[in-house]
Amino acid sequence: MSQARYAVGIDLGTTHCALSYVDLASSRGDEVSEAMMQVPQLTAPGAVDELPLLPSFLYLPHPDEFAAGDIVLPWNSQPGMIVGEMARSVGAQTPIRLVSSAKSWLCHPGVDRRAAILPAGAPDDEVARLSPYDASVRYLQHLRDAWNHAHPNDDLAAQEVAVTVPASFDPAARELTAEAAQAVGFDRLVLLEEPQAALYSWIHESRGEWRNQVRVSDIILVIDVGGGTTDLSLIAVTEREGALELTRVAVGDHILLGGDNMDLALAHVVKSKLTAEGKVLDHWQVQALTHGCRHAKEALLADTAVEAVPVVVPSRGSRLIGGSIRTELTRDEVARTLIDGFFPEVAASARPAARPRGALTRLGLPYAQDPAVTRHLAAFLGMQAGAIDDLPGFAPRGSGSFLHPTAVLFNGGVFKAGVLVERVLKVINDWLAADGAPPVRVLAGADLDLAVARGAAYYGYVRRGGGVRIRGGTARAYYVGVESAMPAVPGLEPPLQALCVAPFGMEEGTEAGVPPQEFGLVVGEPVRFRFFGSAVRRDDQVGVLLEDWSPGELDELEEIEATLPADSRTPGDVVPVRLRASVTEVGTLRLEAMPRSGPEHWKVEFNVRSAAGQ
Amino acid sequence: MAESTPPASSRLSLALSAFWRILTNPAFAGAVAALRRGSADAPRTSPTPEIRRLQDAEPNAALQLLGLLQQEGRFIDFLEEDVAAYSDAEIGAATRVVHEGCRKTLRQHFAIEAVRGEPEGTRVTLAEGFDSSAVRLTGNVVGRPPFTGRLTHRGWRVTETRLPKVAAGHDLSVVAPAEVEL
Numbered sequence: 088m089s090q091a092r093y094a095v096g097i098d099l100g101t102t103h104c105a106l107s108y109v110d111l112a113s114s115r116g117d118e119v120s121e122a123m124m125q126v127p128q129l130t131a132p133g134a135v136d137e138l139p140l141l142p143s144f145l146y147l148p149h150p151d152e153f154a155a156g157d158i159v160l161p162w163n164s165q166p167g168m169i170v171g172e173m174a175r176s177v178g179a180q181t182p183i184r185l186v187s188s189a190k191s192w193l194c195h196p197g198v199d200r201r202a203a204i205l206p207a208g209a210p211d212d213e214v215a216r217l218s219p220y221d222a223s224v225r226y227l228q229h230l231r232d233a234w235n236h237a238h239p240n241d242d243l244a245a246q247e248v249a250v251t252v253p254a255s256f257d258p259a260a261r262e263l264t265a266e267a268a269q270a271v272g273f274d275r276l277v278l279l280e281e282p283q284a285a286l287y288s289w290i291h292e293s294r295g296e297w298r299n300q301v302r303v304s305d306i307i308l309v310i311d312v313g314g315g316t317t318d319l320s321l322i323a324v325t326e327r328e329g330a331l332e333l334t335r336v337a338v339g340d341h342i343l344l345g346g347d348n349m350d351l352a353l354a355h356v357v358k359s360k361l362t363a364e365g366k367v368l369d370h371w372q373v374q375a376l377t378h379g380c381r382h383a384k385e386a387l388l389a390d391t392a393v394e395a396v397p398v399v400v401p402s403r404g405s406r407l408i409g410g411s412i413r414t415e416l417t418r419d420e421v422a423r424t425l426i427d428g429f430f431p432e433v434a435a436s437a438r439p440a441a442r443p444r445g446a447l448t449r450l451g452l453p454y455a456q457d458p459a460v461t462r463h464l465a466a467f468l469g470m471q472a473g474a475i476d477d478l479p480g481f482a483p484r485g486s487g488s489f490l491h492p493t494a495v496l497f498n499g500g501v502f503k504a505g506v507l508v509e510r511v512l513k514v515i516n517d518w519l520a521a522d523g524a525p526p527v528r529v530l531a532g533a534d535l536d537l538a539v540a541r542g543a544a545y546y547g548y549v550r551r552g553g554g555v556r557i558r559g560g561t562a563r564a565y566y567v568g569v570e571s572a573m574p575a576v577p578g579l580e581p582p583l584q585a586l587c588v589a590p591f592g593m594e595e596g597t598e599a600g601v602p603p604q605e606f607g608l609v610v611g612e613p614v615r616f617r618f619f620g621s622a623v624r625r626d627d628q629v630g631v632l633l634e635d636w637s638p639g640e641l642d643e644l645e646e647i648e649a650t651l652p653a654d655s656r657t658p659g660d661v662v663p664v665r666l667r668a669s670v671t672e673v674g675t676l677r678l679e680a681m682p683r684s685g686p687e688h689w690k691v692e693f694n695v696r697s698a699a700g701q
Numbered sequence: 702m703a704e705s706t707p708p709a710s711s712r713l714s715l716a717l718s719a720f721w722r723i724l725t726n727p728a729f730a731g732a733v734a735a736l737r738r739g740s741a742d743a744p745r746t747s748p749t750p751e752i753r754r755l756q757d758a759e760p761n762a763a764l765q766l767l768g769l770l771q772q773e774g775r776f777i778d779f780l781e782e783d784v785a786a787y788s789d790a791e792i793g794a795a796t797r798v799v800h801e802g803c804r805k806t807l808r809q810h811f812a813i814e815a816v817r818g819e820p821e822g823t824r825v826t827l828a829e830g831f832d833s834s835a836v837r838l839t840g841n842v843v844g845r846p847p848f849t850g851r852l853t854h855r856g857w858r859v860t861e862t863r864l865p866k867v868a869a870g871h872d873l874s875v876v877a878p879a880e881v882e883l
Contacts, residue, residue, distance in 0.1 A: 127866075130865055131768075131772060131865075132868075132871070132878075133867055133868040133871030133872075133873075134765075134865040134866070134867060134868070134871070135865055135866045135867075135868070136863075136865035136866070137863075154871070154872070156868055156869065156870045156871065157868055157871055159868045159869075161866070382801060397794065397797060399794050399795065399797050399798050401775060401795075401798045403880075405778045405781070405782075406778070406782060407775045407778040407779050407782055407795045407798065407799075408779070408782050408784065408787050408791055408792055408794075408795040409782070409786075409787065409791075411794060411795050411798065413791075413794035
């Protein structure tokens with residue numbers, strides 16, 4: 088394979104995608120030549136424009152919907168589907184043909200991610216559907232084609248590509264993302280966690296200054312609130328042979344809560360105000376209202392002297408002045424809905440409220456039930472109180488009820504609003520002060536919208552020895568459920584034990600030991616295992632068998648499945664196998680079933696069609 | 702003659718600036734009118750007919766810009782509506798939609814800067830050979846440069862135009878399609 092000329096970073100976001108690249112030949116030390124690719128995309132029928140972001144929306148047009156020749160791209164005269172800005176704007180008016188939030192579906196354990204289930208609300212038989220996996224492939228394809236169009240001599244497949252995933256993505260979602268990237272031809276692929284990418288971007292932007300802004304025994308909290316998800320990570324600053332090192336010590340749960348929820352919440356406040364005045368809005372007007380509220384919110388958050396900003400819902404017809412509805416968004420409403428609703432001042436002991444779900448919940452995305460980012464943050468720091476106990480030079484601090492960060496890096500467009508940054512800082516600093524600890528420092532200077540893509544491109548450069556790397560390996564230990572052998576008791580399920588198959592902190596390209604326990608696989612039949620992950624059990628070694636665990640210590644992931652092909656065996660025979668875990672060079676977890684003897688082994692599938700309700 | 706024919710993008714800005722200048726400057730309007738008469742009436746006996754003093758403005762970029770202003774800022778809806786029937790408050794409310802959308806379009810597709818960086822009202826001196834297409838003299842225009850006077854308008858200059866590419870065969874004359882909800 089020829090030498091790559093560029094390191095490319097792709098932010099495959101819930102609401103936006105972006106691509107950044109580093110020219111490896113002209114980068115030395117802290118001087119890195121990095122740029123964002125402008126992404127050509129349809130912005131209206133027959134109009135192609137170059138924008139720095141590609142909205143992660145896909146529209147499946149009706150054959151009679153647009154003039155032939157109006158759906159066109161510089162590299163494809165008949166793309167068939169519409170990706171990007173035009174998909175978003177057209178889809179707002181025809182949601183049954185719009186695929187959105189495919190990334191959230193990609194990590195939804197309740198659905199088959201390879202089944203054509205999107206758009207979620209489309210009428211049967213009328214609209215072609217795609218799987219969440221297919222949608223991810225389409226976004227990556229668009230970026231690949233845009234790149235190859237702009238760089239005809241440097242095929243993207245031949246470059247070093249880092250695709251970012253939320254730190255909280257489970258093994259199945261990571262594997263699907265890697266497969267999607269490999270399906271469009273990225274052979275030199277690595278996955279990178281988004282909060283790490285944000286920190287890499289901050290390091291890159293500091294041009295070497297970062298070494299003066301952090302010190303050994305710092306703990307950096309990365310708070311990344313994107314359009315659709317909230318992602319938390321803790322990164323410790325350590326030292327090896329006199330040089331600073333970064334170690335990612337913990338990642339948070341997958342929280343479906345982001346900036347779009349906040350804009351929608353404001354729109355609902357204003358909508359109910361209009362309803363009280365007897366003005367009823369249709370679906371289109373609510374969209375327009377959300378758009379108007381976003382602008383009004385930005386104006387209010389930017390200037391604290393303004394008490395209210397007018398919001399106009401334009402008429403749908405051509406009578407703009409006569410048909411528009413005027414209202415306003417007040418400072419009080421923003422403070423109540425946004426600041427106190429999503430970032431309330433809570434104690435460090437606060438935990439997110441979990442409402443019991445109704446028995447008949449429609450199959451949709453598992454949005455966070457508690458909108459308070461600060462409560463999710465308190466739960467994360469509380470759960471990770473012991474995350475640094477094993478690191479040399481990090482003494483436990485304060486009461487030990489939660490982990491004390493010493494520095495904070497914000498990421499995501501939500502934090503363009505200075506008041507939200509201030510509120511989060513105040514909440515964290517109040518927790519720290521109550522525990523006798525000094526306030527956190529803010530690591531400033533990263534681009535809130537583009538940092539993830541930029542950091543991912545910079546990471547490709549760093550991997551070739553160009554700068555400091557964040558270490559840490561897998562942020563969870565993984566377990567397979569084993570039914571314990573004991574006499575059956577009528578009416579009682581046999582107690583479940585958890586067998587550790589992959590320890591915490593496995594680095595890319597490493598293999599775990601093989602636990603001695605054996606499982607019987609029936610030849611030719613799929614066998615399922617219950618599968619668990621733990622973000623807190625750092626010391627469990629392969630082969631450890633847990634009899635019981637406290638709530639929240641182990642999270643049950645979706646079931647995994649192994650099938651032994653019947654090639655040279657008799658179907659129905661039972662073959663004893665052991666399970667071996669490894670982490671690929673790409674950064675995905677791999678589980679294999681190995682028989683007692685012989686070189687054969689079979690992959691254990693993470694993405695299994697859900698048994699319930701399908 | 703190719704180098705004297707400006708490309709479509711700069712012809713658009715030329716057409717727009719000429720449009721405003723005709724509207725706001727009676728002298729210029731008179732000159733253009735004379736020019737038009739001249740070109741229309743002059744007998745076509747020029748010895749060098751390949752020198753074109755006037756050219757047609759390319760309509761496609763103008764149509765595209767109209768479409769963008771309508772799409773983002775409801776520009777045509779606003780101008781085509783009869784404002785006499787509404788109060789200033791009602792018109793003001795609609796203006797927010799127009800202002801926000803048109804401004805977004807302007808900033809997305811053009812880079813615009815002031816011709817003169819000084820604050821309006823300051824005294825400026827124009828040396829000999831100043832660009833008379835970028836700075837217009839008004840009032841007591843006599844004597845020889847350098848000219849000194851008060852800056853009444855700082856002027857605007859488009860330094861970059863970034864219009865979307867158009868699909869071949871796309872009908873730009875439909876600046877806003879009719880919408881039918883099924």
